[in-house]
Amino acid sequence: MAQEDFHYKSEFRVRFGETDLQGVVFNANYLLYTDTTQLDYFRHIGVPYDEVRQQGHDIYLVDTHIQFFAPARFDEVIESFTRISEFGNSSLKMVFEMYEKDSSCHLATCLSTYVIVTEETGKPTRAPAYLRAAVRDFEGDLSIEAE
Amino acid sequence: MAQEDFHYKSEFRVRFGETDLQGVVFNANYLLYTDTTQLDYFRHIGVPYDEVRQQGHDIYLVDTHIQFFAPARFDEVIESFTRISEFGNSSLKMVFEMYEKDSSCHLATCLSTYVIVTEETGKPTRAPAYLRAAVRDFEGDLSIEAE
């Protein structure tokens, strides 16, 4: 996928505390980065996480696959692109691609699957209309069924 | 203070992910270590944190002072000693001393102040009897007022 295939990116600088003794970003922090990007994305399309919870829903990560291509280093700026690549009844998939900004070096790609649940029970539920509409408005090209 | 002045210690091994590019434990992780030690201590004296919450209370950290004497490194085992040094009406102070186990090298000392609150309101409240009793039984030498 190319950067042009994404309509959203988060941008952040690698913190000192995110590095490890290998001198690069510790691997678990890529999952922190995708998590942050995911919630940035939802805020951006008009569905901040707090509102999802207030509506009685929650979003659980159930599956993630990360490929590491090159290490990120302290003080580098990371562009973290994301898009929703699939939107099912009660689940959705997001692709993340991270690049070092100055060099456009491709750092990592991540594919994550999330399930929408009823907050109280933790059980999967059909994605609510407000979420469905926000994603359809933003991504446009997904075959999201109408309510 | 000497190690003998403590009746409790936690022991744990430094994780790779806790180091930073200086090759040593990242400074914020010492606060993770004292937090972990504090909750280990309360579990040990018979007051696990979950129970504190079930009783409608919570414990907030309000002040912490850490002195760093020597860096800890990956794979070292840390002995983290702690004791309650003061126990007031709605607050308590804990001292933490951390040592590298093999060398007994003194890594850090921390003095933290906690406030006991009503969970629902977050307002300070007199330390409940079960907490007061557990601390008195374990530390013995604190001038904790009777209920």
Add this chain to the structure above:
Amino acid sequence: MAQEDFHYKSEFRVRFGETDLQGVVFNANYLLYTDTTQLDYFRHIGVPYDEVRQQGHDIYLVDTHIQFFAPARFDEVIESFTRISEFGNSSLKMVFEMYEKDSSCHLATCLSTYVIVTEETGKPTRAPAYLRAAVRDFEGDLSIEAE
């Protein structure tokens, strides 16, 4: 895979600082857990990470796939089983299965691919003899070519 298929497990207690506002372990920490388990495993089979580095090698995570089945909570003890499932020329795959100890609830499964590199260049290199031998001695059942 069943727990009996593993010859090694790490055991650790969920720290307060590893939880998030959902009240469960934050997803990125599962990668911290597998990383810790991986290095515990290598120490256990006689190849501590420091020695790998002293020998001029390093081990890079290049691909990880995590499935999340159930959330872990504060104070729970996690059993993190691992084994090397494939050992190639310059790469190896490890499977991780994490369980909540008391209930044997299956929390997560992770499959990670690592590459062995020359520390100075970061380029893949044939897994060194001492690593090959240690893995063969411990796992026994892998078709690891002799030197």
Add this chain to the structure above:
Amino acid sequence: MAQEDFHYKSEFRVRFGETDLQGVVFNANYLLYTDTTQLDYFRHIGVPYDEVRQQGHDIYLVDTHIQFFAPARFDEVIESFTRISEFGNSSLKMVFEMYEKDSSCHLATCLSTYVIVTEETGKPTRAPAYLRAAVRDFEGDLSIEAE
């Protein structure tokens, strides 16, 4: 101290992964925040950390005192003000004040002492001229001795 007494601030949004089961930012992350702010400050005054290391120096945190006034929550924007309050021969003190941006709620204050060392030996050394000059140019009002 008032916000006007500071010539520099970092600004960042609380990440989901920085919260804990109390629903607020985990205490150790305040130290991550001050660490990030400190390095942002040095970059801003023209002394990025990488350059300090390239010049053969390093900066160690030796003492930190944090007071927590109010909890920060997910998605809030934090303004983290800092200034150098003292600059000695081989050490310096920095004050940090953190506020929730929207409400100007005062979250925490931190006073940290750092020592400048020779990277190779880890021994304290007189603060180098380039660091001394950069701080004098930026803060202006410190009695930093001339070289």
